[in-house]
Amino acid sequence: MQMIGLNIDTKEIEYYRLSDVNYVNLVRFKKNADLSPVYHTSYGSFTPLLTLSDLGRGLRPHGFEFIDRSHLINRRRVKVKKRDLNVLIIQFVDLSIITVSPRGRIK
Numbered sequence: 001m002q003m004i005g006l007n008i009d010t011k012e013i014e015y016y017r018l019s020d021v022n023y024v025n026l027v028r029f030k031k032n033a034d035l036s037p038v039y040h041t042s043y044g045s046f047t048p049l050l051t052l053s054d055l056g057r058g059l060r061p062h063g064f065e066f067i068d069r070s071h072l073i074n075r076r077r078v079k080v081k082k083r084d085l086n087v088l089i090i091q092f093v094d095l096s097i098i099t100v101s102p103r104g105r106i107k
Helices: 052-062
Strands: 002-007 013-017 023-027 036-041 044-047 064-068 071-074 078-084 087-092 097-100
Touching: 013 036, 013 044, 013 052, 052 064, 052 071, 064 097, 071 097
Parallel strands: none
Antiparallel strands: 002 013, 002 044, 023 036, 036 044, 064 071, 078 087, 087 097
């Protein structure tokens, strides 16, 4: 299985294969942060994409984009976008819906 993660040495987002992982350990990157898994391979060590910002960078080539400060959407799965009373409503192909207020929208 191919995975995507942040290379902890280069700070680049890269793909690596789960079958290439030698071992996994938990690391606390900041003093009061939760423990995060680090996947160690012979060609680098990787941590999962934990922030929305990192996810945006990693998933952009796959059709994802920020619609506001808290939503990253897959453009390929959007069925309908419409405005209703100054709120953006996005419906996906599986008929799930999210609403985006004008305050959070990215210009």
